[in-house]
Amino acid sequence: MKTNFPVSFSNRLQMQMGAEASLLLEALATDSPTSIRINTAKFQAPVQLEKVPWSSHGYYLKERPSFTLDPLMHAGAYYVQEASSMFLEEVVKQTVDLTQPLRVLDLCAAPGGKSTLLASLLSKDSMLVSNEVIKSRAEILAENLTKWGAPNVVVSNNDPRDFDRLEGFFDVIVVDAPCSGEGLFRKDPNAINEWSPDNAHLCSDRQRRILMDVWPALKPGGVLIYSTCTYNPAENEENIQWLSEQTELEPIRLDVEKSLGIKELEAANNLVGYQFMPHMVKGEGFFVCAVRKLDGDDWQAPRKDKFPLAPTGKKEQVEVAPWLTDEREFFQHYENILALPTGDNESWGAVIRELRIVQAGVLVAEIKKKNLVPAPALALSIIFKKDAFPAWELDLRQALQYLRKEEWPIHRKKDGWHLMCYEQLPLGWIKRIATRFNNYYPLHWRIRMELPGELPGTGLL
Structure with a gap:
């Protein structure tokens, strides 16, 4: 495909990369690869898929299907x-x-790619705050x-500066910062x-504000992972x-195989970053760097603060506890029953x-009229x-009808x-x-597209 890039972008790449810039620009004019990451807590990957070399459970697809029509994704x-x-x-x-219980913050987390990855890596005693x-x-x-189904996750809706209320709390903070999006040029033409x-320039200033705002929330000895999708x-x-x-930190150098094609970038103060470029790897533009914090204070747990949620009633606890495979503590928030891990209130x-x-x-459940x-x-x-x-096992069309929040007659005795x-x-x-049923699939999750007459087999993977 032919792509017209901004002249100022091409000129900057030329100054930055020299003759290599033309290779990158040529790669940016090709089609973007499609890749998925398997949730092994639920599913095993088909063996015929090509592996993403730096990921345990990442795979490339030969072509991009209509993921909306695959119930496995939903x-x-x-x-x-x-x-x-x-x-x-x-x-x-x-x-x-990763064998230890960790408190991890994914600061700029939507739509959830890195958070779902982190949730799969962390131990069952860890906590992930996805913001x-x-x-x-x-x-x-x-x-x-x-x-994704990970049980030890909190989703929050806060500005980075709000995390100064949790000074020294997190062992790891991931900042996948909003950026100018150069690494997405072939994936998203609007980015161009x-x-x-x-x-x-505005992005750079905003990224610095984000880093300084969230830095106090990282514990001494904790790891900050900073990334962007730009060059x-x-x-x-x-x-x-x-x-x-501005702070006291030490760089972390990673052990990366040269054969992977990941470019190591040296910076002042012995800092090192890692740049992915589509003419060198099968992927989009991506930069990542890790540093360890040396200054600041550890988090001090409040001594007298009451837990902010009330325990669920004993009757409700007896009813919902058998629904889970793990032992959990049950709390009530308005009419909702939440299951939280035991031992780290x-x-x-x-x-x-x-x-x-x-x-x-x-x-776990909502209380409605007792x-x-x-x-x-x-x-x-x-x-x-x-x-x-x-349980009711559905075929492909039935599953998609259910995900569209449709209803149809059924013949079940119970x-x-x-x-x-x-x-x-x-x-x-x-x-x-x-002889009928009510479909309780969430309205705001439903598939809105019309189903085609012929569906793509029994699944897309």
Whole structure:
């Protein structure tokens, strides 16, 4: 495909990269690869898929299908994620001990690619706070994390400066900063139209503000992982160099195989970053750098603060506890019953108290007129005990009709709640009443497109 790039962008690349710039520009005029990351807590990848070399569970697809028409995606079996950004897995593995309980913040998290990756890496005793400052995007983030099914996640809707209330709290902070988007030029043509030198400069200034605002929330010895989807040094290594001049930190050098084609960028103060470029890797433009914090104070748990949520009533606890495979503590927020991990009420209480929460833990059920309505998040959680409810295995068309929130006559003898599944993966709930049922799939999640007459086989993977 022929692409016209802004002259100022091409000129800057020429100054930045020399003769190599033409190779990058040629690569940016080719089609973007499609890649997914498998949720192994729910699903196993087909063996014929090509592996993303720096990811344990990332795979390339030969072509981009209509993911909307695959119930496996809606069930959280996989996440459609750009391959280069999956390198976050390698950064985390080389910088922290994943066998330990960690408190991790994904600061600029929507729509959820890096958060779902982090959730799969962390131990069952860890906590992930997944934050998005824009409310509408925070709702999308919450939906994607709910479908992924990880139980120890908090979704928040806060500005970076709000995290100074949790000084020294996090072991790891990931800042995938809003940027000028140069690395997305072939994936998103609108990114080309929105690019300008002035916008790139504004992005650099905003990234520095974000870094300084969230820095106090990182504990001494904690790891900051900074990334962008741009090639611009002013938004990448120069920002980390600037941060090193404002704070006390040490660089972290990663062990990266040269054969992968990932470019190592040296900066002042022994800092090093890693740049992905589509003429060298099968992926989009991506920059990442990790540093360790040396200054500041550890978080001090409040001594007398009461936990911000009330325990659920004993009757409700007895009813919902058998629905989960793990032991959990149950709390009530208005009419909602939440399942939170046992044994770390101080950390969970601090986060829930200090941040604007979209969701926390697993939403198990809603209390309606003294009856319990099982929540969509329960069906999708990896700690849900699937045999707690009668299940109905759907074929492809039925599953898509369900995801469109349609209803149709059924012939089942037992009234009450039924779990709707596709290839044995839960999608959500129906409630049978006589010869019909009510579809409880969330209205704002529903598939809006019309179903084609012929569907693509029994699945897209």
